[in-house]
Amino acid sequence: MSTLIIENLVAGIPGKQILNGINLTLNSGEVHAIMGPNGAGKSTLSGVVMGKPGYVVHSGSVTLDGVDLLALPAWQRAQAGLHLILQYPTEVPGVHLDDVIREAYVSRGRDTSTLDAEIVAEAARIHFDMALVERSMNVDLSGGEKKRNETLQLALLKPKFAILDELDSGLDIDALRDCARRVEAATQEDNLGVLVITHYARLLEELRPDVVHILAAGKIVKSGGPELADELETTGYAGLTQ
Amino acid sequence: MSDLAQYPGVILPTAEEEIWRYSRIEELSLDSYVAGTVVNQVDAPADVAGIVTQGAAAGECGVAMPIPVDAFAEINAIHCSGAHADIITVKTERGKSYASPVVITRTLSVSGVLAAPRLIIDAAENSEVTVVEHFLSADDISSLIAPVVEIRAAQSARVTYIAINELGNKTWKIAHQQSLGERDSTTRLFTVALGGDYARVRTEARLVGIGATTQQVALYFADKTQMHDFRTLQTHIAPRTSSDLLFKGAVQDTAKSVYTGLIRIEHEAHGSQAYQTNRNLTLSHGAWAESVPNLEIETNDVKCSHASTVGPIDDEQRFYLESRGIHPDIAERLVVLGFFNEVLERLPQIDVVSGLRAKVAAKLHAGAK
Structure with a gap:
């Protein structure tokens, strides 16, 4: 069992504090949802935890099984077991999915001899067209294809924890x-812990959260069970953050 | 300016001329060289052996460049009619498609010479041919090569020309590529530049027949103190012609590169389209790249666009790969090779091309293990 602990995290961008003391503990196999209005700090939280350039941490800590993630560069956070799916996956022209996964495997000391077969199997599982595997990373892919591609990488790399930053933005219901089902399956099969950031309750119908947190103005203002998401649907954020 | 005893009437340009701006022309002293030749090797399988002539006559010159466009083209023309003539022609038969490429390897094997080989590709109506010109020299060869390739594509002909520069790091190259596309023809001019001390290519695609199409594509990668210098012209003379140019380069260490490109659409060339893209990666703080696109349009009803970028590797791309657990050096390497893939994937998949990706990779410091 692994644990990701965020304690009193205060962070932002240069000149602007956005996160005002976040506390959260996520265990293997759990799904925690973070919901909140625009500007609450949801994407900042995912960027700061993964180590995306451009953010400043003022105080607090993020640890994975006791390892201080904030002291590590992004690539070492990933090797420690953290994975991020960006809201808008980056286009990397001329770089193919299998190149990236192969290098990611090699950097973890994993055997790549069955990698091609693993990619084929995982692509079939989330209905990702193998022809798209030959394309440049995220270039000329639809919103749904991009998120299938991202989910495919998550499934192959098998991290301990994944942050899904608005996995549900820009894609159709089927995708x-x-x-969502593939991530849910990973929580069962690989004991993946998930921090799912979203505006909408719809995603949570497929990816059932154990805990729902409401983030507003850089703080978690309320936490509860899945019923909190349903409550949001009727009251809106205004009703919960007052 | 100097009048050169061995090349009467030839006056070298200066960097004050716009088309020589940023160049290293001021460093050139022709007195350091005597007229000489390269060593040629022609690989032409059976189906193309009959269309290649080595040691052709000076009278063959002029199919696409009847009048030399500058001093180095003049020097090449003087060589063509003198003791150091080195003319290879590739002349296709009407209506014939040749499956095998003609591969010409030009090797500079001695220092202190100025060699000026000429290649003439004359493609008859509705024929198709691929010609590779591969320039080589060892690292200690301090010479100058001033090659000219002339390409004429007759009606509906399809010509692919690939120049590969793997010259040593003391060799200078000042090259000309000139193509002439007649009605409904397709000309494709590819350049891969990895070598040379100062290596310049002036490439002009002239579209003189209705519906003619051309592509000019280049990959260049300079390191240490190398400089790559490209001057491109897309010249639309006839109506409904189209041109597409993609030049992608990288500079590393204290290397330099220059790209200046002109799309020129003349008065009669209505209904034409022209695209020009130049992208440059600066991989070291000391490296420098210049990109200057230009348009000159004399008619309405045309579609034109140009794009030009110079800059380091994109931070978001690097972060994306790093967030998969990939070391920053390897991430950078993937991004650079990906950047060049767009060009490499456009090249015809023939033997001499297949090793180029590895050669580009070998030049990269990033992730070198």
């Missing part, structure tokens, strides 16, 4: 269901 949403395929991606």
Whole structure:
């Protein structure tokens, strides 16, 4: 069992504090949802935890099984077991999915001899067209194809924890269901812990959260069970953050 | 300016001329060289052996460049009619498609010479041919090569020309590529530049027949103190012609590169389209790249666009790969090779091309293990 602990995290961008003391503990196999209005700090939280350039940490800590993630560069955080699916996956022209996964395997000391077969099997599982594997990373892919591609990488790399930053933005219902079900399956099969960041309750119908947190103005203002997401649907954020 | 005893009437340009701006022309002293030749090797399988002539006559010159466009083209023309003539022609038969490429390897094997080989590709109506010109020299060869390739594509002919520069790091190259596309023809001019001390190519595609199409594509990668210098012209003379140019380069260490490109659409060339893209990666703080696109349009009803970028590797791309657990050096290497893939994937998949990706990779410091 692994644990990701965020303690009193205060961070932002230069000149602007966005996160005002976040506390959260996520265990293997759990799904925690973070919901909140625009500007609450949801994407900042995912960027800071993964080590995306451009953010400043003022205080607090993020640890994975006791390892201080904030002291590590992004690539070492990934090797420690953290994975991020960006809201808008980056296009990397001329670089193919299998190149990336192969290098990611090699950097983890993993055997790549069956990699091609693993890619074929995983692509079939989330209905990702193998012809798209030959394309440049995220270039000329639809919103749904991009998120299937991202989910495919998550499934292959088998991290301990994944942060899904608005996995549900820019994709159709079928793709949403395929991606959400694959992540849900990973929580069962690989004991993956998931921090799912979203505006909408729909994603949570497929990817059932154990805990729902409401993030507003850089703080978690309320936490509860899945019923909190349903409550949001009727009251809106205004009702919960007042 | 100097009048050169061995090349009467030839006056070298200066960097004050716009088309020589940023160049290293001021460093050139022709007195350091005597007229000489390269060593040629022609690989032409059976189906193309009959269309290649080595040691052709000076009278063959002029199919696409009847009048030399500058001093180095003049020097090449003087060589063509003198003791150091080195003319190879590739002349296709009407209506014939040749499956095998003609591969010409030009090797500079001695220092202190100025060699000026000429290649003439004359493609008859509705024929198709691929010609590779591969320039080589060892690292200690301090010479100058001033090659000219002239390409004429008759009606509906399809010509692919690939120049590969793997010259040593003391060799200078000042090259000309000139193509002439007649009605409904397709000309494709590829350049891969990895070598040379100062290596310049002036490449002009002239579209003189209705519906003619051309592509000019280049990959260049300079390191240490190398400089790559490209001057491109897309010249639309006839109506409904189209041109597409993609030049991608990288500079590393204290290397330099220059790209200046002109799309020229003349008065009669209505209904034409022209695209020009030049992208440059600066991989070291000391490296420098210049990119200057230009348009000159004399008619309405045309579609034109140009794009030009110079800059380091994109931070978001690097982060994306790093967030998969990939070391920053390897991530950078993937991004650079990906950047060049767009060009490499456009090249015809023939033997001499297949090793180029590895040669580009070998030049990269990033992730070198």
